[in-house]
Amino acid sequence: MKLTTALSALALLAATPAAFAADIPEGTVLSENQTYTFWLLDAIKSMDPQINTDVEGSDILRNLFEGLYNEDAKGDLIPGVALSHDLSDDGLTYTFHLRPEAVWSDGKPVTAGDFVYAWQRLADPATASEYAWYMELMQVVNASKITAGELPPSDLGVKAIDDHTLEVTIETPLPYFPQMLVHGSTFPVRQDVIEAFGADWTKPENMVSNGAYTLSEHILGERVEMDKSATYWDADKTVMTHLTGLTINDNNQALTRYLAGELDRVQIPAGQYPRLKAEYPDEATSLPYSCSYIYNMNLSEKGPEALKDVRVRKALSYAMNRDIVVDNILQGGQRASYNWTHWATAGFVMPEIDYSHWSQEERTAKAKELLAEAGYGPENPLDLTLNYNTDDSHKKIAIAAQQFFKPLGVNLTLNNMEWKVHTDRMQNQDFDLARYAWCGDYNEASTYLDFFTSYSGHNNGHFFNDEYDAIMKESKTAADPQPLYTQAEQILATEMPFIPIYHYAKVDMIASDIKGLPTENVMQTWYGRDLYRVAE
The missing domain is CATH 3.10.105.10 (Dipeptide-binding Protein; Domain 3)
Incomplete structure (x- = not known):
């Protein structure tokens, strides 16, 4: 996607409010059961946006937290916490305009300062994040020197102009910079919560998040449970009330549980796609x-x-x-x-x-x-x-x-x-x-x-x-x-x-009554708030 396309799309979406969450065709009859259960191969190592490195962990974090921008079903950028941004003539300064209705799960406003803290925390060597280099890849001013320990995190080229205006300065024009903002390491986190609970801040009883869902349970290596957030800015258009990720290390066992109705989505084990496509043509899928x-x-x-x-x-x-x-x-x-x-x-x-x-x-x-x-x-x-x-x-x-x-x-x-x-x-x-x-x-x-x-x-x-x-x-x-x-x-x-x-x-079995998963986005980025279950 070219930058001009991204900017024009964002400008249009900011100017004309749309159903960013579940977009349900007219006449659709919804199921009374609006829950979604998906398969996880491995335990989620960290629920911390600045620490996580796993793809499956990113799927979880994308539902618990929200960054500046999201992706739609085709992979195009749409507003998240940011409604839009301005770009300076030299291509080096981005000014993001945050939506005032975005709040945390405890009701406090999501502010530009929350992004400043998260980004400084990511670059800070003390955090020991494997994704610290992402700030360097984004070309954020002073990121390289901060990750090397040569400058303090406060010197990072990101600042809050006011609660709803975030300014980011980069070292060289980067046409795909906005696309990089969908990554979980750039999501905001709350400084007061992390300072209060330390490493325990990601436990369900302590976590404060700003996504469409809140963490209700996490049993390492067994399950992750997420409830629809009542405080999310687009909660009225979020249909799925509960998401469950089940960790099952054996893919064949996971498929058996899917066929028994315990899962709504599972990876098809090696070699079984041709058979399952023939037997379940509406459920077996393969996408780039x-x-x-x-x-x-x-x-x-x-x-x-x-x-x-x-x-x-x-x-x-x-x-x-x-x-x-x-x-x-x-x-x-x-x-x-x-x-x-x-x-x-x-x-x-x-x-x-x-x-x-x-x-x-x-x-x-x-x-x-x-x-x-x-x-x-x-x-x-x-x-x-x-x-x-x-x-x-x-x-x-x-x-x-x-x-x-x-x-x-x-x-x-x-x-x-x-x-x-x-x-x-x-x-x-x-x-x-x-x-x-x-x-x-x-x-x-x-x-x-x-x-x-x-x-x-x-x-x-x-x-x-x-x-x-x-x-x-x-x-x-x-x-x-x-x-x-x-x-x-x-x-x-x-x-x-x-x-x-x-x-x-992406080779999966997907329950035929689950709708809203992306099919045209090579990143296969999905959001629970886009999903819904139809009546059968």
Whole structure:
């Protein structure tokens, strides 16, 4: 979405009030039961907007909190707490006009100061947020020096002009800046609540939030319960009265519970989409979803010496038979990938990646040749361990990789663990290879490509490349950054710091009486306030 489109849409929406919440067609008969129960694979590690890093956690936070802007069903920006904004002629100063009717769950007004506090808190090294770098990516003035501990958080380029006017100054024009504001790390939080309760402020009895729902219960690893908020500014148009997220680590068990009527939405397990689409054509869905699935490689000093050799890294990537993964294992509309940025990302131009055009036989032959050059083969095997988090599809892909690598003389040990342990070990560079997936924070290629910069908060494999950093920094000031994004992807294909495997599709069973979920937004961003259940 171009900036001009975003601005014109926001201006129109601000000028002509519309049903931002559930938009129900005339004549629709609603069910008396307006509750929605959805599946969570893993425990939600944090309910703190500035701490959370998980996609599933973001889904929860998007319902409990509200940022400056939201997304509609097509991924276009619509007002959230901000009704509109003005942009200075030099493209560096954004002035956001906040809606006066926005209040917290305890009835106090949501103010510009709440955003100032949240953003300063995100950048503050004392918060130790993995998303502190997001303030840098947004180019907010002084963010880099604050995250480095060189300036106090109070020097961040964000200030409250008055309670309903927020001013943000960035260091260079960034056309997609408004799109970045839908991310949970930018959501407001209350300073008085956090100071009163410390780390316990996210407990249901302590949390004060400003979204369409309030947190009524959170049993870690079991369930999250959310009730419709009576104080939300658009509560009158919010139909769903209660949301429940159930944590079920076994995807097949989750599907069984869906078929028993206990869930309204669940991911379809690997390989089962064709059957379920035939049996339940109105419930089985597959849509492009902006996430990429990879095996990350540990290139740090703590990683295996062999992975520091680009020949080894390329050999492992070449040996991965992606067609078997997407066509035989997953079977849900996913696409084999040979790069990082999801193919459906707005405006992205894929580079010419040579090995993507080879047959698998050619890739495997080249992999054996490269490994032999590096000193490895059946006579001198390479031993590696792959960490992956609990999920049946992850397990199936890992077992397949083990078989793909074996003829090369690579012995792959599989190491399964729960999500929290898995992510902790990645963050501490305690792995050889690690299953990982990244979902875009906004619909623009930089959300992927900034990940592998040296200043990224998520570059757990420690791939550091000066040319790559320079290209990504240049992209921030380029009139057209797309050619630079293509160059960056080419460097990743050349250096191969990870094994690309597939680009996601959102493959779900969705109860036929649930309406309002997005189908045209590649981000698959959903809000409970948009949903409703029809009478059957």
